[in-house]
Amino acid sequence: xxxxxxxxxxxxxxxxxxxxxxxxxxxxxxxxxxxxxxxxxxxxxxxxxxxxxxxxxxxxxxxxxxxxxxxxxxxxxxxxxxxxxxxxxxxxxxxxxxxxxxxxxxxxxxxxxxxxxxxxxxxxxxxxxxxxxxxxxxxxxxxxxxxxxxxxxxxxxxxxxxxxxxxxxxxxxxxxxxxxxxxxxxxxxxxxxxxxxxxxxxxxxxxxxxxxxxxxxxxxxxxxxxxxxxxxxxxxxxxxxxxxxxxxxxxxxxxxxxxxxxxxxxxxxxxxxxxxxxxxxxxxxxxxxxxxxxxxxxxxxxxxxxxx
Amino acid sequence: xxxxxxxxxxxxxxxxxxxxxxxxxxxxxxxxxxxxxxxxxxxxxxxxxxxxxxxxxxxxxxxxxxxxxxxxxxxxxxxxxxxxxxxxxxxxxxxxxxxxxxxxxxxxxxxxxxxxxxxxxxxxxxxxxxxxxxxxxxxxxxxxxxxxxxxxxxxxxxxxxxxxxxxxxxxxxxxxxxxxxxxxxxxxxxxxxxxxxxxxxxxxxxxxxxxxxxxxxxxxxxxxxxxxxxxxxxxxxxxxxxxxxxxxxxxxxxxxxxxxxxxxxxxxxxxxxxxxxxxxxxxxxxxxxxxxxxxxxxxxxxxxxxxxxxxxxxxxxxxxxxxxxxxxxxxxxxxxxxxxxxxxxxxxxxxxxxxxxxxxxxxxxxxxxxxxxxxxxxxxxxxxxxxxxxxxxxxxxxxxxxxxxxxxxxxxxxxxxxxxxxxxxxxxxxxxxxxxxxxxxxxxxxxxxxx
Numbered sequence: 001x002x003x004x005x006x007x008x009x010x011x012x013x014x015x016x017x018x019x020x021x022x023x024x025x026x027x028x029x030x031x032x033x034x035x036x037x038x039x040x041x042x043x044x045x046x047x048x049x050x051x052x053x054x055x056x057x058x059x060x061x062x063x064x065x066x067x068x069x070x071x072x073x074x075x076x077x078x079x080x081x082x083x084x085x086x087x088x089x090x091x092x093x094x095x096x097x098x099x100x101x102x103x104x105x106x107x108x109x110x111x112x113x114x115x116x117x118x119x120x121x122x123x124x125x126x127x128x129x130x131x132x133x134x135x136x137x138x139x140x141x142x143x144x145x146x147x148x149x150x151x152x153x154x155x156x157x158x159x160x161x162x163x164x165x166x167x168x169x170x171x172x173x174x175x176x177x178x179x180x181x182x183x184x185x186x187x188x189x190x191x192x193x194x195x196x197x198x199x200x201x202x203x204x205x206x207x208x209x210x211x212x213x214x215x216x217x218x219x220x221x222x223x224x225x226x227x228x229x230x231x232x233x234x235x236x237x238x239x240x241x242x243x244x245x246x247x248x249x250x251x252x253x254x255x256x257x258x259x260x261x262x263x264x265x266x267x268x269x270x271x272x273x274x275x276x277x278x279x280x281x282x283x284x285x286x287x288x289x290x291x292x293x294x295x296x297x298x299x300x301x302x303x304x305x306x307x308x
Numbered sequence: 309x310x311x312x313x314x315x316x317x318x319x320x321x322x323x324x325x326x327x328x329x330x331x332x333x334x335x336x337x338x339x340x341x342x343x344x345x346x347x348x349x350x351x352x353x354x355x356x357x358x359x360x361x362x363x364x365x366x367x368x369x370x371x372x373x374x375x376x377x378x379x380x381x382x383x384x385x386x387x388x389x390x391x392x393x394x395x396x397x398x399x400x401x402x403x404x405x406x407x408x409x410x411x412x413x414x415x416x417x418x419x420x421x422x423x424x425x426x427x428x429x430x431x432x433x434x435x436x437x438x439x440x441x442x443x444x445x446x447x448x449x450x451x452x453x454x455x456x457x458x459x460x461x462x463x464x465x466x467x468x469x470x471x472x473x474x475x476x477x478x479x480x481x482x483x484x485x486x487x488x489x490x491x492x493x494x495x496x497x498x499x500x501x502x503x504x505x506x507x508x509x510x511x512x513x514x515x516x517x518x519x520x521x522x523x524x525x526x527x528x529x530x531x532x533x534x535x536x537x538x539x540x541x542x543x544x545x546x547x548x549x550x551x552x553x554x555x556x557x558x559x560x561x562x563x564x565x566x567x568x569x570x571x572x573x574x575x576x577x578x579x580x581x582x583x584x585x586x587x588x589x590x591x592x593x594x595x596x597x598x599x600x601x602x603x604x605x606x607x608x609x610x611x612x613x614x615x616x617x618x619x620x621x622x623x624x625x626x627x628x629x630x631x632x633x634x635x636x637x638x639x640x641x642x643x644x645x646x647x648x649x650x651x652x653x654x655x656x657x658x659x660x661x662x663x664x665x666x667x668x669x670x671x672x673x674x675x676x677x678x679x680x681x682x683x684x685x686x687x688x689x690x691x692x693x694x695x696x697x698x699x700x701x702x703x704x705x706x707x708x709x710x711x712x713x714x715x716x717x718x719x720x721x722x723x724x725x726x727x728x729x730x731x732x733x734x735x736x737x738x739x740x741x742x743x744x745x746x747x748x749x750x751x752x753x754x755x756x757x758x759x
Binding site (some may be wrong): 066067071 | 351511513514
């Protein structure tokens, strides 16, 4: 694909990745689980498997939006000594087709680059600058080649400073739309969608589920009138789910816990885990395509496919 | 001016005052930075619903909500609690020492003020289920009592470590009909319990109310909890005027998350002549071991740095990379790596002075009040008493001649109120264990325990 065309047609790499590869597969894993070296191989495997966007989790000690699977991954990554700097160095090294996004909690963004003081190992308490600042993180993220940021504990109301910094550096700040997001707030958030709308499939935390929730269908129906790319996450674990969700009107699916489960199962057997991750990504992508195909083939029952 | 005119002027002044108060309370932050609503999107509509309920029922007393709250706090809770002159302490410190006896509130701690207020509010809001986190178990027991009293189903999240060290409170919650859900993540204490309660709430938000236990969390919780707790300071104000004919020179309260602290201070924030001391847990040391992710203290106001935890921008114990560290205190109720954003703000502006005392000083404070006044205080409250000794204590101590005086010694003044936020029955096991390990000047002979 041509970069020039991309820039003219879409607002960002992230949006282009979804529109041009419709229906898109977005994959998530936690960086540093079980080590940053392994993460590099896993990301490459997901890229080969057909991911159109890859979210990398930067671990935070209090992940209130995560279910048990990703909590455990974050604990493994923290126990392995994963730091923001190590994370960015990994991203510096990565060369993937799929644009990369970082998913982390707001405090990690606020504290980054805050201290010129000696490292923590000397036993002293952290003494960052007077007020935490989001810009050093965004600058470093842009420098590392990341295309966007997702912050599960940063609702639109509090996102002003980060949004401004992201705009200055050409990064997308992806907002989450919950099943409870309605009315004026929904309009407000949809009017400032950046990259894509992350549609939370169900209330609660992240985690692989056995089926697609009815809330997903309701959410997609509610969002139909908004012409922005929509990707559905929270609970998506199989190709069939991907098919069903795309058929219901999504432009992409987001899968995390099901991939983290694979990594957890294989422990130190990096090669085997990478193979399975690639295969899983391919299965999910096929499922998404199946969903899109059924929309075009089965024209009588299904709504018209979106342009183009 | 006729009486009618006077009443009308008075009424319109009150109206203006209420209007200003409403505007301040609608703000999501304290000052420019502290507070806010840093939560997953799924919870935002519930917070807005709660803001609306806070404004209508709490600030405007719609449907007589606050009247019912005060009535129930009187009949069920036992308010008002006494303000008692502490005769021996007054003699020892050569000044007037008054104790606010929140330990006499139903349940044995100030926690019921907030728990009953929020469960009642949930009922007014039409919610069907209550969830809450608890550290030491005091907020959990208060919530379980309030939920039983108001006939609401209730589930409490409690860290596995805390369950093991606070068994009696677990039984009390069960007796009152609450489910107790153990949280095994991390160190299994308050921080993890809050995480898990937030996760439950993110799933059940449409019909469940989260009764947060301190002045922490996203707006409007810090203000809501403060307003339910501010009955403590309102009563002190009235009682001390009656007893001593004037406002105190200083008010001292322990601070973990800070609900008894703000509850005690709120009525005095605008009285510049009243000094406010928030006493934190210095634990065993003020240093943070960032490599281990450990702070052997919970002196957040004294040593913390700004960041976002559990929905609010506040002061935190964290590594320089932003990971929250495990706090520690001999008192489970102060053992938290964050603090209420309003306290962070008041410390930043200089209105509240943060101080801290270590585990030893708190244990001595515990023994001293038990021994001299016949009141067994909670280990949390014992920190306030430990500070009192450090700041004011020399008068009665002839054996050691002198002892290091705190820089605030003379600032405490002649008339001091200390909030005894809870009673110490729950802490007896811990105190016996910790006392045996140490050589504490105020402790009774340990052989008594061995016998």
